Amino acid sequence: MDLASKLEKLSLELVQKNDYLYKVSVKIDQLESLLLSFINEFNYITLDSINCRDDLEDGLFTITYCLQTEARDHIVMVQTSIERETASLPTMHTIWPQAEIMEREMHEMFGVDFPGHPTLIDFALEYWDNIPPLRRDFDTLEYVNSMNPFRGQRTDALDTKEEMKKKREAKKAAKLKAEQEAAAKAAQEEQNNPKQEVSGDE
Amino acid sequence: MNDLKNTIKIFHGPQHPGITGNMSVELDLLGETIKRARVHVGYLHRGFEKLVERRTVVQAFTIVCRICVPEPDPNEENFARAVENLAGLEISEKAKYIRTMVLEMQRLANLFLWMGGQAGSIGLGLIPQWSVCDRDYMLDLFEELTGGRVYHMYAFPGGVRRDLPDGFLDKLSDLLDYYEKRIIVYNNTFFDNVIFKKRAIGVGIVNRDEVLKNAYVGQTMRACGIKKDVRKDMPYLMYDKLDFDIPIQQDGDVYARALVRRDEMIQSIRILRQIIEQMPEEGDILQKIQKHRKFKLPADDTYVQTESARGAMSYYMAGDGSEKIRRMQVRGPSLVHAYTLLEKLLVDSELADVAMTMNSLGICPPEIER
Amino acid sequence: MFGLDKGDKMESGFYGSSLKCKFEESGLANTHAIMEKAVRWFESRSIFVVAYGTGCGAIEMPPTFTSRYDAERMGVVGVATPRQADLIILSGYLAYKTLRRVIRTYEQMQKPRYIMSLGSCPINGGMYWDSYNTIKKLDDYIPVDVAVTGCMPRPEAVIDGFVLLQERIRNGEKAGWEKYDENLKFYKDNQKRVLGGHVDPAYETDWYNLNGGGIA
Numbered sequence A: 001m002d003l004a005s006k007l008e009k010l011s012l013e014l015v016q017k018n019d020y021l022y023k024v025s026v027k028i029d030q031l032e033s034l035l036l037s038f039i040n041e042f043n044y045i046t047l048d049s050i051n052c053r054d055d056l057e058d059g060l061f062t063i064t065y066c067l068q069t070e071a072r073d074h075i076v077m078v079q080t081s082i083e084r085e086t087a088s089l090p091t092m093h094t095i096w097p098q099a100e101i102m103e104r105e106m107h108e109m110f111g112v113d114f115p116g117h118p119t120l121i122d123f124a125l126e127y128w129d130n131i132p133p134l135r136r137d138f139d140t141l142e143y144v145n146s147m148n149p150f151r152g153q154r155t156d157a158l159d160t161k162e163e164m165k166k167k168r169e170a171k172k173a174a175k176l177k178a179e180q181e182a183a184a185k186a187a188q189e190e191q192n193n194p195k196q197e198v199s200g201d202e
Numbered sequence B: 001m002n003d004l005k006n007t008i009k010i011f012h013g014p015q016h017p018g019i020t021g022n023m024s025v026e027l028d029l030l031g032e033t034i035k036r037a038r039v040h041v042g043y044l045h046r047g048f049e050k051l052v053e054r055r056t057v058v059q060a061f062t063i064v065c066r067i068c069v070p071e072p073d074p075n076e077e078n079f080a081r082a083v084e085n086l087a088g089l090e091i092s093e094k095a096k097y098i099r100t101m102v103l104e105m106q107r108l109a110n111l112f113l114w115m116g117g118q119a120g121s122i123g124l125g126l127i128p129q130w131s132v133c134d135r136d137y138m139l140d141l142f143e144e145l146t147g148g149r150v151y152h153m154y155a156f157p158g159g160v161r162r163d164l165p166d167g168f169l170d171k172l173s174d175l176l177d178y179y180e181k182r183i184i185v186y187n188n189t190f191f192d193n194v195i196f197k198k199r200a201i202g203v204g205i206v207n208r209d210e211v212l213k214n215a216y217v218g219q220t221m222r223a224c225g226i227k228k229d230v231r232k233d234m235p236y237l238m239y240d241k242l243d244f245d246i247p248i249q250q251d252g253d254v255y256a257r258a259l260v261r262r263d264e265m266i267q268s269i270r271i272l273r274q275i276i277e278q279m280p281e282e283g284d285i286l287q288k289i290q291k292h293r294k295f296k297l298p299a300d301d302t303y304v305q306t307e308s309a310r311g312a313m314s315y316y317m318a319g320d321g322s323e324k325i326r327r328m329q330v331r332g333p334s335l336v337h338a339y340t341l342l343e344k345l346l347v348d349s350e351l352a353d354v355a356m357t358m359n360s361l362g363i364c365p366p367e368i369e370r
Numbered sequence C: 001m002f003g004l005d006k007g008d009k010m011e012s013g014f015y016g017s018s019l020k021c022k023f024e025e026s027g028l029a030n031t032h033a034i035m036e037k038a039v040r041w042f043e044s045r046s047i048f049v050v051a052y053g054t055g056c057g058a059i060e061m062p063p064t065f066t067s068r069y070d071a072e073r074m075g076v077v078g079v080a081t082p083r084q085a086d087l088i089i090l091s092g093y094l095a096y097k098t099l100r101r102v103i104r105t106y107e108q109m110q111k112p113r114y115i116m117s118l119g120s121c122p123i124n125g126g127m128y129w130d131s132y133n134t135i136k137k138l139d140d141y142i143p144v145d146v147a148v149t150g151c152m153p154r155p156e157a158v159i160d161g162f163v164l165l166q167e168r169i170r171n172g173e174k175a176g177w178e179k180y181d182e183n184l185k186f187y188k189d190n191q192k193r194v195l196g197g198h199v200d201p202a203y204e205t206d207w208y209n210l211n212g213g214g215i216a
Helices: A001-009 A028-043 A097-109 A140-147 A160-201 B048-052 B059-060 B071-085 B094-122 B125-148 B168-191 B196-201 B254-278 B336-347 B351-361 C017-025 C027-043 C056-065 C096-108 C155-171 C176-182 C184-194
Strands: A012-018 A021-023 A046-055 A062-067 A076-082 B008-012 B023-030 B033-040 B301-308 B311-318 B327-331 C049-051 C077-079 C087-092 C114-118 C146-148
Touching: A001 A012, A001 A028, A028 A062, A028 A140, A046 B048, A046 B311, A046 B327, A046 C087, A062 C056, A076 B301, A160 B196, B023 B351, B033 B125, B033 B336, B033 B351, B033 C146, B048 B327, B071 B094, B071 B301, B071 B311, B071 B327, B094 B168, B094 B254, B094 B301, B094 B351, B125 B168, B125 C056, B168 B254, B196 B254, B196 B351, B254 B351, B336 B351, C027 C155, C056 C087, C056 C155, C087 C096, C096 C184, C114 C155, C114 C176, C146 C155
Parallel strands: A021 A076, C049 C077, C049 C087, C087 C114, C114 C146
Antiparallel strands: A012 A021, A046 A062, A062 A076, B008 B023, B023 B033, B301 B311, B311 B327
């Protein structure tokens, strides 16, 4: 059965993005059965990555599972959305062992819960006590300015705006002076020229 | 848990001459046999995916190359191609040839560095002295082409930043002649070495049945007899018009992976020679983006894959109609190799083989934790 | 490149004040000065570097220590443990997790010990200035002797840093480890502030009761 026709029977739409990339959007309760049917029927047996995107304006996380065929020539992105407050997904580590580390990272960076996961401990951060850092409402600039301020300036540092202003005014003055000199020179030549013309005629 | 009854716990730790980068492996030892291994990363975490969200496309292009320290060019290529997919930019044929050339040059440089690391981990200190110096001649060419030895910032969405300088292709051709002679010398000294064969054959064998499902990529996959490569299966740039083979071996241990890498060096030289012949004289280098400071990405997402010297590297990129990048997620080849594969391979192996196995899988911590 | 204030001479000298007094009593103060100078001459020509690649700049360490830009002609060799080393090279930015390990490694090195920092990240944050996991000003946490600029510094620049460090050792200028011992409270307070209080007990100063034991 063709991929597009099978998905139409489940009332899902297959979008083709380019030669090798497809995309399918699905609801959270149909997710696991769809992934299993991708493995068993259409030979998309490899899980390449699990990606998460924070849509703060809609109050959702958009999760994408990227599956690849055994022949390595097509990729399908299976997308679903979950709530931000009670974010929880079924764990896939029994089907694909590499999902264990990917879900552990997503738990640390976004705060998504995976019931049944064996090692939901910290991955890259140590003693972190703030909200999960990759969420959109974590303000890095404010955090960084309070923890690590910049080094102070050198004592002989110049103010950029004033120096640029001085440079522009100097340039204008030089241009004005050059124009005045050119005008004076032209006026002098005109004085000389009529005398020469008169002498040429004679 | 009974296995761990009389064990000693040591940290093959961040400060160690026998690891590839800044990461640590926590080992439980019974004598010299490892009973359990746990990998710890996070010593190099910079939060790249959060840094990129505050930057426009032009600003992010300058920091993307530092995601993977020994191998910056596949990152730039992935970033450029993801932006081109989203925005619908087309690049000219000359720019495609130049980008392919840069990728193959960088693959050769990285394989020389790998050879130094692999030989140094078993105590053969001569090979790093030779191979790091040979890699330096390639870095000189990179400096002439792009301006930097290691971090190039060269592949921009829409093409490349600068044209080839005069006489560059002749210099590259001379360097490839020199490399072909050197590979024979490395073959006699390192790949046919009795000591390397005794230490490497039969160590770190990867099970062939679980390679494709668990997404082990690169030379780990090819040394088990599976002939797959992103350049042949999902071709990008000029790879569908160039003529090259994919080397494979059947055993799946450290020695087989080393032989696959040696053959890939020879194939890279073959590809570069074809590019030197076929490079077009005239052509646009860069398709200019109008008003690049206000260049908006459409509200869409895409997924791109490139073959780096250690395996397939993928990027997920999403825009939202504004100038800043909405989400960029990097999935390097080392994430699965370091956690799922290494923790399994090290059980019931010797303490002296940890460094050799890590070098052979090509584990690079900056791209595990970005 | 910048470092400490130039012209500060070490007061106690290499042998420590008690031995110097003995030399002065027996009228051999000149010999003491000559021996000091000889020891510094030898020390500057055999700097051992601990094998720790902490960041981006570790990619330019293999070219510096192998045959093309040979650093061994300066006497600079890599060793495996911090107990055998004189110098630690911090090549690039430092995440908080690495900073804890670097402080512990630095305190395990035996005196006299030096620090060299590469790149612009330890000076003022570099290109990761708005990252939630890196530090900006390394001088606040451990004393830096020589800072080499660049991103990444070329091997020739790193060798230039070695030469500057050798000159400083030979002139007997005040080094970072003296500053660390004198201002220990300042450094430890800064470390605790940025690392959230999770700093290991000071490796050496508490055990040898150098500061009344009140710091940990």
